[in-house]
Amino acid sequence: MRGIIKSLALATAAVALATTASLAADEPKKGGTLTMAIQQTPRHLNPAVQSGTATGQPGTQLFASLLRYDDGWEPQPYLAESWKVSDDGLSVTVNLVKGATFHDGKPITSEDVAFSIDTVKANHPFKSMFAPVESVETPDANTAIIKLSKPHPALLLAMSSQLLSIIPKHVYGDGQDPKAHPQNSENVVGSGPFKLVEFKRDQHVILERYDGYFMKGLPYLDRIVMRIIKDESARTIALENGELMVSGFEQNPRDLNRMKKNENLDVSNAGYAAIGPVNWLAFNTKDGKTADVKVRQAIAYAVDRKFILKALMRGTIGAAKTGIHPGSPFYNDGVEAYDLDLDKANKILDDAGYKKDGNGTRFGLTIDYGWPAMKPFAEYVKPALKKVGIDVTVRSSADFPTWAKRISTHDFEMTMDNVFNWGDPVIGVHRTYNSKNIKKGVIWSNTQQYSNARVDELMDLAGATNDIAERKKYYAELQEILAAELPLYPLFPSPYHTVSSKKVVNAPNSIWGTSSPLDKVWIK
Amino acid sequence: MVILTTILQRIFYAVMLLIAVLVLNFSMLHLAPGDIADTIAQASGGADADVMEQIRRDYGLDQPFFVQLGQYIGKVLSFDLGHSFFYNQPVTTLILEKVPATLLLVITAQIFALVVGVLLGVFSARNPNGMLSHFVTFVALLGYAAPVFWTGILLLIAFSLNIQLFPSGGMIDVTVEGGFFAQTWDLLKHMVLPVVTLSTIFLALYSRLCRASMMEVLGTDYIRTAKAKGLSENEIIYKHALKNSLSPVVTLAGIQFSAVISGAVLVEAVFSWPGLGSLALQSIIARDTPTILGILFFSALVVIVGNLITDMILRMIDPRVGSKG
Numbered sequence: 114m115r116g117i118i119k120s121l122a123l124a125t126a127a128v129a130l131a132t133t134a135s136l137a138a139d140e141p142k143k144g145g146t147l148t149m150a151i152q153q154t155p156r157h158l159n160p161a162v163q164s165g166t167a168t169g170q171p172g173t174q175l176f177a178s179l180l181r182y183d184d185g186w187e188p189q190p191y192l193a194e195s196w197k198v199s200d201d202g203l204s205v206t207v208n209l210v211k212g213a214t215f216h217d218g219k220p221i222t223s224e225d226v227a228f229s230i231d232t233v234k235a236n237h238p239f240k241s242m243f244a245p246v247e248s249v250e251t252p253d254a255n256t257a258i259i260k261l262s263k264p265h266p267a268l269l270l271a272m273s274s275q276l277l278s279i280i281p282k283h284v285y286g287d288g289q290d291p292k293a294h295p296q297n298s299e300n301v302v303g304s305g306p307f308k309l310v311e312f313k314r315d316q317h318v319i320l321e322r323y324d325g326y327f328m329k330g331l332p333y334l335d336r337i338v339m340r341i342i343k344d345e346s347a348r349t350i351a352l353e354n355g356e357l358m359v360s361g362f363e364q365n366p367r368d369l370n371r372m373k374k375n376e377n378l379d380v381s382n383a384g385y386a387a388i389g390p391v392n393w394l395a396f397n398t399k400d401g402k403t404a405d406v407k408v409r410q411a412i413a414y415a416v417d418r419k420f421i422l423k424a425l426m427r428g429t430i431g432a433a434k435t436g437i438h439p440g441s442p443f444y445n446d447g448v449e450a451y452d453l454d455l456d457k458a459n460k461i462l463d464d465a466g467y468k469k470d471g472n473g474t475r476f477g478l479t480i481d482y483g484w485p486a487m488k489p490f491a492e493y494v495k496p497a498l499k500k501v502g503i504d505v506t507v508r509s510s511a512d513f514p515t516w517a518k519r520i521s522t523h524d525f526e527m528t529m530d531n532v533f534n535w536g537d538p539v540i541g542v543h544r545t546y547n548s549k550n551i552k553k554g555v556i557w558s559n560t561q562q563y564s565n566a567r568v569d570e571l572m573d574l575a576g577a578t579n580d581i582a583e584r585k586k587y588y589a590e591l592q593e594i595l596a597a598e599l600p601l602y603p604l605f606p607s608p609y610h611t612v613s614s615k616k617v618v619n620a621p622n623s624i625w626g627t628s629s630p631l632d633k634v635w636i637k
Numbered sequence: 638m639v640i641l642t643t644i645l646q647r648i649f650y651a652v653m654l655l656i657a658v659l660v661l662n663f664s665m666l667h668l669a670p671g672d673i674a675d676t677i678a679q680a681s682g683g684a685d686a687d688v689m690e691q692i693r694r695d696y697g698l699d700q701p702f703f704v705q706l707g708q709y710i711g712k713v714l715s716f717d718l719g720h721s722f723f724y725n726q727p728v729t730t731l732i733l734e735k736v737p738a739t740l741l742l743v744i745t746a747q748i749f750a751l752v753v754g755v756l757l758g759v760f761s762a763r764n765p766n767g768m769l770s771h772f773v774t775f776v777a778l779l780g781y782a783a784p785v786f787w788t789g790i791l792l793l794i795a796f797s798l799n800i801q802l803f804p805s806g807g808m809i810d811v812t813v814e815g816g817f818f819a820q821t822w823d824l825l826k827h828m829v830l831p832v833v834t835l836s837t838i839f840l841a842l843y844s845r846l847c848r849a850s851m852m853e854v855l856g857t858d859y860i861r862t863a864k865a866k867g868l869s870e871n872e873i874i875y876k877h878a879l880k881n882s883l884s885p886v887v888t889l890a891g892i893q894f895s896a897v898i899s900g901a902v903l904v905e906a907v908f909s910w911p912g913l914g915s916l917a918l919q920s921i922i923a924r925d926t927p928t929i930l931g932i933l934f935f936s937a938l939v940v941i942v943g944n945l946i947t948d949m950i951l952r953m954i955d956p957r958v959g960s961k962g
Contacts (some may be wrong), residue, residue, distance in 0.1 A: 297725075
C-alpha cells in the first residue's frame with residue numbers, strides 16, 4: 114500500500130516538475146513558512162548580551178550585524194555598506210547602509226552602533242572581542258569610527274553574525290541592566306530581516322518577515338517557526354516525516370548517516386568553521402603523571418584517532434590535528450599527528466622510567482567526561498591505554514555543572530572536552546593556552562594549567578597585527594609547539610551538519626552555520 | 638466535625654511538609670557541585686573570569702549557606718518564589734505558564750489509565766484463565782517493565798515516522814490555521830502519543846490490581862446472594878462487584894499521582910511537551926535553584942492536594958473509610 118502511495122506521489126511530483134520546469138530553477142519564490150529546529154531554549158533572544166547558539170539562531174534573524182561572512186571567510190557588506198581599516202590598524206571606519214530601520218521604524222544610526230559595541234564590550238562573556246576598543250566616534254549618522262589601542266585582527270569577525278548585534282539605543286539604553294532587559298524576550302525591537310511574533314519557552318520562536326528590511330527584495334520567507342526540540346531522536350523523526358525543514362548543529366553520527374539515506378533530505382557539513390568546535394583529550398599539565406610531557410606523548414601515540422573517526426564517528430568528520438579548527442585559514446596541517454604507534458608509546462614510557470609491574474601496569478590515570486555524547490570517547494581511551502600499561506578509570510559526572518566544577522578547579526588528570534574557536538583565534542583559541550588565563554572556577558579557561566612563555570608571546574604577536582601572512586606564521590609556530598608539548602591531544606571537530614529538506618533553497622552554509630541571517634532562504 | 642478536624646490536621650501537616658521540602662531541597666541543591674555561572678558559561682560557549690565572578694555576585698552565590706537559606710525561606714513565606722537565574726523571570730510566572738500543559742497531560746493520562754486499566758482488569762477477572770486474560774497480563778507486564786522514554790521513542794517511530802498518523806512532538810502546530818475546532822483537533826493529535834506513553838506504566842498497575850480485587854470480590858457471599866437472586870452477570874459485575882473492587886484502585890491511583898508527575902518529566906523530554914517536566918529538567922541541568930525549588934514546592938502542593946482529593950473520593954465510594962467504630 115505504502116509502495117503504491119509512494120509511486121503515486123512520485124508520479125504527481127514528476128508531473129508537477131514537468132509543468133514548472135519552464136520556471137528557472139534559480140528564480141527565488143517569495144513567501145512560505147520555514148519550520149526549523151533549535152536544540153535548547155534560549156535564555157533570551159538578545160545576542161548582544163547572551164552568547165551561544167541557542168540565542169544565536171533566532172538572534173541573527175532578529176538583529177543584523179555590521180558584516181556577514183560567506184563560506185570562504187570573506188567579509189561581506191551587511192549593515193555596513195563599506196568599511197576601511199586604517200594603515201596603522203588603529204581605527205576602523207564603517208559606513209552604514211542608508212535608510213536602514215529598526216523594527217519600530219526608527220532609523221539605525223552610528224549612535225546605535227556605538228551603543229551596541231559598548232553594550233557588548235561591557236556585558237558579553239567574551240571580553241577579548243572588543244577589549245582593545247577605546248572609543249567609537251560618530252561624525253555623522255551613517256559613519257562610525259572604531260578607535261583601537263592596538264591593531265585588533267579579530268575585530269572584523271567580531272563584527273559579524275551573533276557576536277555584534279546592532280541593538281536600538283532608544284530601547285535598550287533606557288538605563289535598565291541590558292542583561293535583564295524585559296525586551297530581550299518579548300517586544301524585541303531588532304534590526305534584522307525578521308521580527309519577533311512570539312517566543313514561548315520550551316516551545317517555539319516564531320518570526321515574521323520585516324517589510325522594512327534594509328536589503329532590498331529580502332527576505333524571501335514570510336515566516337520562520339523555530340521549534341525547540343531537545344531530543345535528537347525526536348528531531349530526526351520530525352525531519353524525516355517532513356514536519357521540520359531545517360535543523361542546524363546536528364552531530365549524532367548514527368542519525369546523520371540515517372538521514373543521508375533519506376531521499377527528501379540534504380545533509381551538509383558546509384559551514385560552522387567559525388563556530389569552530391574542536392574535540393580533544395585534555396591533560397592536567399601541572400599535577401600528577403600527566404605533568405610529564407613524555408606521558409602525554411605516549412598517550413597520544415596509544416590513542417588511535419583513526420579508529421575514533423571510523424568506528425565512533427562513523428566517517429562523519431575528519432581529523433583535527435591542532436586546537437584550531439581545520440576549516441580556519443590558520444590551521445596548520447603539517448604538525449605531528451601522533452598516528453597510532455604502540456611500540457613507540459611503550460618505548461617512551463620505558464625510557465622515561467615508568468616500569469610495568471607484575472600485571473603489566475605502569476600506573477593509573479582517571480579520565481572525565483562532561484556530557485553523554487562524550488562518554489564513548491572516554492570509554493574508548495580505557496582499553497586503548499591498557500595496551501601500553503596505563504590503567505584508566507573513567508569518572509562520570511551527573512551533569513555538566515558537576516563536570517565543570519571538577520575541571521575548572523583542576524581536580525582531574527585527563528578529560529574529554531569540546532571547545533569552540535568562536536571566529537578568530539584571539540576570541541576562542543588563546544583562552545585555552547594563555548598562562549595568564551589559568552583561572553580557577555572558570556570552565557574553558559586554561560584548565561590544563563599549561564604555561565609556556567613562547568606560546569604566550571606568539572599569541573600576543575598574532576593578536577596585535579592585521580597582516581594575515583604574519584599571523585599565519587605565528588599560528589603555525591604556535592601549533593608546532595603545542596603539538597610537541599601536548600597540553601591537550603586534539604582529535605576531531607564536532608561533525609556539525611545542517612539537515613534540510615530538498616525543498617529548501619540556500620540553506621545556510623556560511624562559516625557561522627545556521628547562526629546566520631536566513632534572508633536568502635526560500636522554499637520551492 | 639470529624640471531617641473538619643481531619644482537614645485542619647491535614648493542612649497543618651501540609652505546611653510542615655512544605656517547609657521541610659524547601660529546607661531539604663535547598664540543602665541538597667547547595668551540595669550539588671557547580672552553579673549557575675558554570676551553566677551560563679556553557680550556554681555561552683565560555684565566559685571570562687570576571688564575568689563568572691559577576692554572575693556569582695549578582696545571584697548572591699558568594700554568601701554563606703545559612704544566609705542564602707534564610708533569605709530564601711523568608712522570601713517564600715512572604716509568597717515570593719523569587720526570580721529564575723536562567724530566564725530572569727519570576728519563578729511563579731514560569732511555573733504558571735507551564736502548569737496547564739502538564740496538568741492536561743497528567744490528568745488525561747491518569748484518567749485514560751484508570752478507565753482502560755479497570756476495564757481490562759474486569760474483563761480478565763471474568764475469565765481468569767482465558768486467552769484474553771493472559772494477553773492482558775502480558776501486555777501489562779510489558780508496559781510496566783519498559784522504560785518510559787523507550788516506549789515513547791518506539792511509539793514515535795511507529796506512529797509518527799512509519800505510519801504518519803501523529804506529529805512527532807510539541808503541543809500545538811503553530812502553522813495550523815482555522816478556528817477552535819481545528820485547533821482542538823490539532824491539540825488532540827499531539828496528545829495521543831504522550832498520553833499513551835505516560836499511561837502504560839499505570840495502566841499495568843491498575844489492570845493488575847483491579848483484576849485481583851475483582852476476583853476476590855467475586856468470591857464473596859453477597860455476590861453469591863446476588864447470583865441466587867437471579868441477577869444478570871453484567872448487573873452483578875458493574876452494579877455490585879465493581880464498586881467494592883474499586884477502592885484499592887482509587888487508593889493506588891492517589892498514591893501514584895506523584896509518580897505520574899515524575900513520569901511526566903521523561904515523557905515531556907521525549908515529546909518536547911512544554912510542561913513543568915521540561916522546565917524541571919532544564920532548571921536542574923542549569924542549576925537554576927529558585928526555579929527547581931519552585932517546581933518542587935509546587936509538586937509537593939499538588940501531591941498533597943491530590944491525596945486529599947483521593948481521600949474524599951474514597952469516602953464517597955466506601956462510607957466505612959474514616960468513620961470511627
